[in-house]
Structures are given as structure tokens and as C-alpha cells.
Amino acid sequence: MTFEPAEWPRKLRSQEWYGGTSRDNIYHRGWLKNQGYPHDLFDGRPVIGILNTWGELTPCNGHLRELAEKVKAGVWEAGGFPLEVPVFSASENTFRPTAMMYRNLAAMAVEETMRAQPIDGAVLLVGCDKTTPSLIMGAASTDIPSIVVTGGPMLNGWFRGERVGSGTALWQMSEDIKAGKMSQEDFLEAEQAMSRSSGTCNTMGTASTMASMAEALGMALSGNAAIPAVDARRRVMAQISGRRIVQMVKDDLKPSDIMTKAAFENAIRTNGAIGGSTNAVVHLLAMAGRCGVDLTLDDWDRLGRDVPTIVNLMPSGKYLMEEFFYAGGLPVVLKRLGEAGVLNRNALTVSGGPIWDEVKDAVNWNEDVILPVEKALTSSGGIAVxxxxxxxxxxxxxxxxxxxxxxxxxxxxxxxxxxxxxxxxxxxxxxxxxxxxxxxxxxxxxxxxxxxxxxxxxxxxxxxxxxxxxxxxxxxxxxxxxxxxxxxxxxxxxxxxxxxxxxxxxxxxxxxxxxxxxxxxxxxxxxxxxxxxxxxxxxxAPPPSGYAKLFHDHVEGADTGADFDFLKGCRGREVPRDSH
Incomplete structure (x- = not known):
């Protein structure tokens, strides 16, 4: 694609840093050229920040460097200028006292990274539980065009001929140890089977739930949620998302255009249909607060109460995310909701079109994985408040x-x-x-x-x-x-x-x-x-100092999303004053 600045309907944010011949413009532009970028890359094409939560201490996201390269390829193809930016990565597996304590810190860091740097659009490269909501919260606070690409779930675990769901098997087996039904040696042998490939939990745990929430909200391309981490189609999704964000910048398609009350209603109903995690409650409430959308616990109960759980996955059912993908993934679930009259069909997605157009032709390839309504795991799924x-x-x-x-x-x-x-x-x-x-x-x-x-x-x-x-x-x-x-x-x-x-x-x-x-x-x-x-x-007693004190003093209750009281609402993308 040949880039022509005249194609763009307005001056981009990044041009406040890179466009012109002033001392400040040369300061910003010249230092970046030490990476070997030619001058014409700074001529007004969109700068796309690839906000990457990769980290070797975040094992669920350990493969995201590879995905970032595919995103970059897509951005280059569409005429953008991709720049990878490492951001705070809260690992569920390692963070103490809990990764949830650092979700808000990660969201603050992402928000300020987006606002303070020459980014016209962002690809949110996420996976492990808290990385998805924290990056979406940060993007909502700045309202810069953004698209979510998740790392995808691990392949199925197998132990002695049976499926082993990461997390779910851990809870089951640890109880069997205490009951005297399983030996410690067998437990250690099963350990490797629980995590046999790159990716997030392969059950409908919080990571897969939040990937599904991102897709149901319209913040990820259709089909993103369920593709296994090591499947080649995950890399294809990353590349086409890189292409798509460039057009989103041109159209100025923002999180506030996508994450409307209708979109949150779709996500809540989707959570009921997939048997999603209770953690989605606090995360969606927090995201809605950043968007200025009035979402409450009563909405969770009202919208999800009569939605049957039709996705037969652990911990509610028997299959894992790999089978969910092969069966057709989340588009099939969204189509079912649309056919039942409980999907807001006109809700906008990052595709630029309504969500119904993305899912109306989806096919269910396995009705034992995505069940008919009459065989639902429970007729009243959702979250009971x-x-x-x-x-x-x-x-x-x-x-x-x-x-x-x-x-x-x-x-x-x-x-x-x-x-x-x-x-x-x-x-x-x-x-x-x-x-x-x-x-x-x-x-x-x-x-x-x-x-x-x-x-x-x-x-x-x-x-x-x-x-x-x-x-x-x-x-x-x-x-x-x-x-x-x-x-x-x-x-x-x-x-x-x-x-x-x-x-x-x-x-x-x-x-x-x-x-x-x-x-x-x-x-x-x-x-x-x-x-x-x-x-x-x-x-x-409350903590005496540090981030723990900030958290204690400003965190709100779980009933409103456990966000900080001073972070509610969108603060916008205004370019900070240049200090040079």
C-alpha cells in the first residue's frame, strides 16, 4: 500500500511530536531515527502503538512477542507505522498478594502511556486474566482508537486418557489429595499435562471469559476469543487486526463508539451463555465506569437471569477451549443470542459494522460443545446477584x-x-x-x-x-x-x-x-x-505507604468494579504540553 498523507481527513496526534521542522519536532523525530527508520515514515502516516503485555513472568503471555511481529506486518501492509511498547503485565500466576491488586495500576500505566506518547491508534496485546481488562480500561480512559488481540488458550491437557482443564483440574486434584483419593506422585505427574502449550487457561476461566467479553463488546475482531495460542490462525488474526487498526484511525473509530450500554448488555448475556467467570462482573463494571456507561449489579442480574448456559466447557461442563474453537467459537453463541432476540444486533464493533453482520452466518459444528437450548447446562445461567x-x-x-x-x-x-x-x-x-x-x-x-x-x-x-x-x-x-x-x-x-x-x-x-x-x-x-x-x-490497620496505601485509600467496592475513585470517566486523548 502506497501511503499518501492527503488520504487522512485530519492531523494525527503523532504529528504533534513528529510533524514539522521545529527544534522539538527534530528532538522527537531525530532520536527515534537511531533505530534506522527512514524520514518518510514521519510524514503523517498513523503511528500504531502495539501495547504488549509480554513477559517471562507472565507465562500465559509468553508468546506475545511472536504475535506482535504479525501485528506489525499488518500495520505496515495498511500504511501505518508500528511501534511496540511494553506495558505493565500483571500475571495471575506469580503476583502477590494477588494480580487483582495491580489491575488498576496497570490500567493507570496504560492510560498514561497512551496519552503521553505519539500514538494514533493502539493494538492491545493481552492474555492473562488482568491484562485484558486493564488495557481496555486504559484505552477507554484515553478514547484513542484501539483493538484487542488476545493470545489465545492453551491446547487441551490430557492425563491418563482424560481431559485436564488448567486450573479446574488443579482444584479437583488438590481436593482429591486431601480426601486420600490421589497420590502426591500422580499429582506431580499431572502437573505438566495441565499446561502443555503456550497460551492462557484452556477452560472457560477468566482469561477465556475476558477474551469472550472483548469480542462480545465489539473490541476484538469476530472469532478472536477461542483460537488456540499455537494455531496458525491466531497469527493470522494478529496480522489482520494490525491492518484493521490503521483504518480505525482513519475513521476515528473510538472505544466510546463501540463500548456503549448496548455493547455491555451483549457482553453480560454472552457471559451467561458461555458460563463465564464471576470475575467478569468486577471487570465489566470497571470498564463501564471508564466509559461513563451506567452499568450496575442489577443489570447483571436482569440481563443474565434467563440466559441458558449452552457452552459445555469446564468448569461448568466437560470440554475445553480447543473444542469450543473447532465447534465455531463465540460467533455461534452470539448468533444464538441474536436468534433468541436478546442480542443488540446493531452494536458497533471494531470491524466498522454491526455485530450481527459478523455472526449471522456462523455455523455450529458440534452440538455437544455448543448445546441446543433444550440441552443447556442450566436454563438460568448468567450471574445471580x-x-x-x-x-x-x-x-x-x-x-x-x-x-x-x-x-x-x-x-x-x-x-x-x-x-x-x-x-x-x-x-x-x-x-x-x-x-x-x-x-x-x-x-x-x-x-x-x-x-x-x-x-x-x-x-x-x-x-x-x-x-x-x-x-x-x-x-x-x-x-x-x-x-x-x-x-x-x-x-x-x-x-x-x-x-x-x-x-x-x-x-x-x-x-x-x-x-x-x-x-x-x-x-x-x-x-x-x-x-x-x-x-x-x-x-x-491500613498500609502505611506505597502503592498498597494508594490502593487501600482509593479502591471502591466490588459492587462498582473495584476501580479507583479518581479514575472514573474518560479523561481523553489531549496531547500533553511539550517540555522541550
């Missing part, structure tokens, strides 16, 4: 991963004050607990952990596991991994660390869960609850 005196601002539960017999339950609370208290007590054979009890974990929310770790799916006591019990009702202000399963109530708000009702639950209290009625109730008199709350004191 519970309220009551134990969660006045809401709590969430994933019905497709829960046990039907526990969806209405009343039991005696067994309380753990924090995760250390849980670890100290759970294997104690004298702990007074059985399968009828309700396990309650406190002080693991956004401020309490800090960061809101994935500890909500507490492992069951060994003495209960030995009875063959695989699930109990569990309640906390924490999150759980998208690869996990069980009748687990999460994100209880307000969290215990700020004095929410969860903070004053005592062992022996009776708790009622009624998912159909959307009710979570602590069965004590109102006056007693009020007195307990009046007597409450914080469990721990």
Missing part, C-alpha cells in the same frame, strides 16, 4: 458452577476471620463442621486482602471430603478463579474490612441462601445486627 442483610450492596454466585441441591440452603456458619485463620483451622479434625454448614471467610475483599484475592472457593475440610462430599455453601468478600466451581457466594458487599455485615458473622449463626429468590440472610434480629456493627473495629 444476591441481596439481604448479609449483602445489602450485593453478592454474586455462578449458577452453572453450583450444586442444584445447595441453591436453597440454611446452615450453621463456620467463620474464618481471614485467609490465615482458614488455613490454620481447615484441616483440624476437631473443627466442628459438616456438609450442612456454611463456610464464611472474612477480610478478603478489595481493602481486606488487600486486592480481593481468588480465595473464595475455599477447599472443603478433609474430614468432609473423605465422606465423598464435593461441595458446600461458601460465602466471602473474595473472588474465585474462573476455573473454579461450587456453590460459592462471592464479592459480598460492603466487604468485611470496611464494616459490612459480613464482618460481624459469628460461628453458630444461621445463614439462609435462596438463589431463586436472590436472597442472602443472616438469621439474627435486626437489633442484634445493629449492635454488632456498632461494636465492630477494623481487623487490620
Amino acid at each position: 444476591l441481596r439481604g442483610n448479609l449483602a445489602p450492596e450485593g453478592a454474586v454466585l455462578k449458577p452453572s458452577a453450583a450444586s442444584p441441591h445447595l441453591m436453597k440452603h440454611r446452615g450453621r456458619a463456620v467463620v474464618f476471620e481471614d485467609i490465615d485463620d482458614y488455613k490454620a483451622k481447615i484441616a483440624d479434625e476437631t473443627l466442628e463442621i459438616d456438609e450442612t454448614c456454611v463456610m464464611v471467610l472474612k477480610n478478603c475483599g478489595p481493602k481486606g486482602y488487600p486486592g480481593m484475592s481468588e480465595v473464595g472457593n475455599m477447599g472443603l475440610p478433609p474430614k468432609v471430603l473423605r465422606k465423598g462430599i464435593k461441595d458446600m455453601v461458601r460465602i466471602s468478600d473474595a473472588r474465585m478463579s474462573g476455573t473454579a466451581y461450587g456453590t460459592v457466594v462471592l464479592h459480598t458487599a460492603p466487604e468485611a474490612a470496611v464494616g459490612g455485615p459480613l464482618a460481624v458473622v459469628r460461628t453458630g449463626d444461621m445463614i439462609e441462601l435462596d438463589v431463586e429468590a436472590r436472597r442472602l440472610h443472616l438469621d439474627i434480629p435486626d437489633a442484634e445486627l445493629a449492635q454488632r456493627l456498632a461494636d465492630w473495629t477494623p481487623h487490620t
Whole structure:
């Protein structure tokens, strides 16, 4: 493609740095030329920032350098000038206390990287759980044309003739160890089978869920979400996305044009249909807050409540992402939603056209993977939003991963004050607990952990596991991994660390869960609850300094997305003042 500056309808952002003959223009342009770029690359063609979350300590994203080269090829082909930019990469596998604590920091870093540098458009190269929402949040805050390219899931894991889902198998096997059903040697042998290729988790965990959310929102090209990381078609997707971002810059097609309320509604319904992670709740609420879109927990309950879960993938079902791709991937699911009349068909995507045009001809190649509605895993998928005196601002539960017999339950609370208290007590054979009890974990929310770790799916006591019990009702202000399963109530708000009702639950209290009625109730008199709350004191002191203090002082509750209070809304792409 021959580039002609006259093709462009307006002066590009990058020309504030590179266009002209002033001392400042020469300063910016001249130093970049030390990389061997010829002068005509600075003549007004769009500069595309490839925001890459690659890192050797982010194993899910370990192959993104290769994908970046394919993106660059596409940008060059379309007449753009690609420049790869490393950005903050929060690894779910290695970050302590939890990657979620650093999602907002990553989003801040991405936002400022985009605003402060000569970028006309951005390719968001993501994969591991928090990298996808953090980069989308940053892009929403600047409103610079952006397109998402995910790294894709790992190939299927296999162990002794059976599928092994990364994450899901880890939880299952660790419980089998405690129950005496599996040896430590076998567990170690299965370890390599869980992660046998590049890519993210191969279950419908948070990474694949957020890749699906990006596609359902319209921020990724159709079909992006499910292509395996090592499949050649993943590299093709990267290259055509590189081509597409150049045209998006020419059209000034922005995140605010794409991530509308209609798009978020599509994503919420899609999450129900795929049996997506509860983590999508906090991430989409945070992204909507950056876009200025009014999205609430009530929208999650209203929109997802009657959506059947039709994707038969672990942890809700039996297959993995590789089979989902072969069956037709997310376009088939979106087509089903459109045929059911619950997809906003005219929602715009990065393709430049409506989402329905992208999916209307999709074909389901395997109806055991993407099920007919009459064979759905659950008729009411989505995310159930519970309220009551134990969660006045809401709590969430994933019905497709829960046990039907526990969806209405009343039991005696067994309380753990924090995760250390849980670890100290759970294997104690004298702990007074059985399968009828309700396990309650406190002080693991956004401020309490800090960061809101994935500890909500507490492992069951060994003495209960030995009875063959695989699930109990569990309640906390924490999150759980998208690869996990069980009748687990999460994100209880307000969290215990700020004095929410969860903070004053005592062992022996009776708790009622009624998912159909959307009710979570602590069965004590109102006056007693009020007195307990009046007597409450914080469990721990706030951090004294550093990012942990910034996080503690400014993070909001899970019910609004756990973003920082000063980062709501779009702050725009205005070019900063030159300092030279």
C-alpha cells in the first residue's frame, strides 16, 4: 500500500511530536531515527502503538512477542507505522498478594502511556486474566482508537486418557489429595499435562471469559476469543487486526463508539451463555465506569437471569477451549443470542459494522460443545446477584458452577476471620463442621486482602471430603478463579474490612441462601445486627505507604468494579504540553 498523507481527513496526534521542522519536532523525530527508520515514515502516516503485555513472568503471555511481529506486518501492509511498547503485565500466576491488586495500576500505566506518547491508534496485546481488562480500561480512559488481540488458550491437557482443564483440574486434584483419593506422585505427574502449550487457561476461566467479553463488546475482531495460542490462525488474526487498526484511525473509530450500554448488555448475556467467570462482573463494571456507561449489579442480574448456559466447557461442563474453537467459537453463541432476540444486533464493533453482520452466518459444528437450548447446562445461567442483610450492596454466585441441591440452603456458619485463620483451622479434625454448614471467610475483599484475592472457593475440610462430599455453601468478600466451581457466594458487599455485615458473622449463626429468590440472610434480629456493627473495629490497620496505601485509600467496592475513585470517566486523548 502506497501511503499518501492527503488520504487522512485530519492531523494525527503523532504529528504533534513528529510533524514539522521545529527544534522539538527534530528532538522527537531525530532520536527515534537511531533505530534506522527512514524520514518518510514521519510524514503523517498513523503511528500504531502495539501495547504488549509480554513477559517471562507472565507465562500465559509468553508468546506475545511472536504475535506482535504479525501485528506489525499488518500495520505496515495498511500504511501505518508500528511501534511496540511494553506495558505493565500483571500475571495471575506469580503476583502477590494477588494480580487483582495491580489491575488498576496497570490500567493507570496504560492510560498514561497512551496519552503521553505519539500514538494514533493502539493494538492491545493481552492474555492473562488482568491484562485484558486493564488495557481496555486504559484505552477507554484515553478514547484513542484501539483493538484487542488476545493470545489465545492453551491446547487441551490430557492425563491418563482424560481431559485436564488448567486450573479446574488443579482444584479437583488438590481436593482429591486431601480426601486420600490421589497420590502426591500422580499429582506431580499431572502437573505438566495441565499446561502443555503456550497460551492462557484452556477452560472457560477468566482469561477465556475476558477474551469472550472483548469480542462480545465489539473490541476484538469476530472469532478472536477461542483460537488456540499455537494455531496458525491466531497469527493470522494478529496480522489482520494490525491492518484493521490503521483504518480505525482513519475513521476515528473510538472505544466510546463501540463500548456503549448496548455493547455491555451483549457482553453480560454472552457471559451467561458461555458460563463465564464471576470475575467478569468486577471487570465489566470497571470498564463501564471508564466509559461513563451506567452499568450496575442489577443489570447483571436482569440481563443474565434467563440466559441458558449452552457452552459445555469446564468448569461448568466437560470440554475445553480447543473444542469450543473447532465447534465455531463465540460467533455461534452470539448468533444464538441474536436468534433468541436478546442480542443488540446493531452494536458497533471494531470491524466498522454491526455485530450481527459478523455472526449471522456462523455455523455450529458440534452440538455437544455448543448445546441446543433444550440441552443447556442450566436454563438460568448468567450471574445471580444476591441481596439481604448479609449483602445489602450485593453478592454474586455462578449458577452453572453450583450444586442444584445447595441453591436453597440454611446452615450453621463456620467463620474464618481471614485467609490465615482458614488455613490454620481447615484441616483440624476437631473443627466442628459438616456438609450442612456454611463456610464464611472474612477480610478478603478489595481493602481486606488487600486486592480481593481468588480465595473464595475455599477447599472443603478433609474430614468432609473423605465422606465423598464435593461441595458446600461458601460465602466471602473474595473472588474465585474462573476455573473454579461450587456453590460459592462471592464479592459480598460492603466487604468485611470496611464494616459490612459480613464482618460481624459469628460461628453458630444461621445463614439462609435462596438463589431463586436472590436472597442472602443472616438469621439474627435486626437489633442484634445493629449492635454488632456498632461494636465492630477494623481487623487490620491500613498500609502505611506505597502503592498498597494508594490502593487501600482509593479502591471502591466490588459492587462498582473495584476501580479507583479518581479514575472514573474518560479523561481523553489531549496531547500533553511539550517540555522541550
